[in-house]
Amino acid sequence: MDYNTGHATSQAIDASVSVKEAVAYTDLVAAMGTGLNRQEVDFFKRNGYLVKRGVIRDDQLFANVVDHLWANVPRDILVRDDPDSWLNSPHKQWTEFDHAKVGLLHHGNWKMRSAARIGKELFLVEGIARHPSMLRVVEQFIGRPLKSLNRVRGVYAILPKPQHVTGVLGPHSDYAAGQLGAMVVAGEMPAGSGGFTVWPGSHIRLHESWDTCFGSSITDSRVRAYRKRRDEILSDTVPVETHGHPGDVIFWHHRLLHSAGINRTADAGCPIVRIIVPCDYQRGDKSFFDDNEYGPSEKYQWWIDTRNYREDVAPTATNLWAEWSI
Numbered sequence: 392m393d394y395n396t397g398h399a400t401s402q403a404i405d406a407s408v409s410v411k412e413a414v415a416y417t418d419l420v421a422a423m424g425t426g427l428n429r430q431e432v433d434f435f436k437r438n439g440y441l442v443k444r445g446v447i448r449d450d451q452l453f454a455n456v457v458d459h460l461w462a463n464v465p466r467d468i469l470v471r472d473d474p475d476s477w478l479n480s481p482h483k484q485w486t487e488f489d490h491a492k493v494g495l496l497h498h499g500n501w502k503m504r505s506a507a508r509i510g511k512e513l514f515l516v517e518g519i520a521r522h523p524s525m526l527r528v529v530e531q532f533i534g535r536p537l538k539s540l541n542r543v544r545g546v547y548a549i550l551p552k553p554q555h556v557t558g559v560l561g562p563h564s565d566y567a568a569g570q571l572g573a574m575v576v577a578g579e580m581p582a583g584s585g586g587f588t589v590w591p592g593s594h595i596r597l598h599e600s601w602d603t604c605f606g607s608s609i610t611d612s613r614v615r616a617y618r619k620r621r622d623e624i625l626s627d628t629v630p631v632e633t634h635g636h637p638g639d640v641i642f643w644h645h646r647l648l649h650s651a652g653i654n655r656t657a658d659a660g661c662p663i664v665r666i667i668v669p670c671d672y673q674r675g676d677k678s679f680f681d682d683n684e685y686g687p688s689e690k691y692q693w694w695i696d697t698r699n700y701r702e703d704v705a706p707t708a709t710n711l712w713a714e715w716s717i
């Protein structure tokens with residue numbers, strides 16, 4: 392099983408809520424390179440995400456990531472230069488064995504990952520998650536020392552939706568211990584190609600719904616409040632779909648409501664597969680433990696590299712940015 396459907400965040404969205412259509416991200420701040428200026432920090436604190444352009448400049452590295460994705464397709468179910476193979480319900484050919492070996496293809500959403508192999512490759516962990524430019528940005532957000540990095544989540548692909556299919560967003564919170572996420576763009580990701588989609592400000596409004604500031608649990612008594620706040624956000628907030636080039640990175644607060652975007656590139660007649668590498672970061676000077684009920688642990692949510700820790704405290708109106716360096 393991939394997700395524990397009993398978690399509070401799996402509560403269905405109320406039928407009266409109509410999720411708004413996403414708008415394309417517009418670069419509001421000059422966010423190039425690895426520095427963090429005041430404008431960027433203010434944007435991140437207010438919105439819960441920050442798009443940094445050109446953090447990793449290495450065309451060969453990202454060509455290798457894309458090659459790696461295609462090399463792991465089972466039985467040529469998806470063919471790199473045959474978009475028809477992406478559009479013709481490839482998930483129907485994906486077996487349980489494929490799922491275990493290279494991750495689930497759920498409709499057009501392939502989370503390419505595995506417990507022992509995919510996500511732990513040196514060129515992903517050293518080359519991307521531990522790239523000096525990544526660490527420089529991350530340390531400005533959350534300080535040092537960082538928890539040791541053992542894996543990335545995997546290589547995540549969004550296939551274009553067929554023209555006759557109405558795409559829907561899947562807004563959710565990751566019910567994982569964490570602090571700072573980073574979606575590293577690995578292939579060309581133009582607007583409308585299914586970029587990581589976020590509900591700005593939701594990290595602030597959901598902060599007090601959780602049992603602790605950084606942990607993965609919401610006790611039963613808090614579930615209704617979480618669901619109410621989440622549905623309020625979905626009712627009043629326009630989501631933003633990010634886009635970019637290989638080496639751009641979307642940094643995001645781990646309590647942000649988010650979704651894979653809808654890949655409409657086939658509708659426009661130029662289908663592409665959206666490819667990103669998600670990474671997880673947190674401060675390292677803590678007493679970490681595995682949560683074997685909900686994860687992350689080796690048993691549940693093994694693709695998440697961050698963990699719960701014993702010093703974590705209950706959220707309050709004033710401690711959203713405690714343990715951050717911004």
Ligand SMILES: [Fe+2]
Nearest residue numbers: 563564565649
């Ligand atoms: Fe997620």
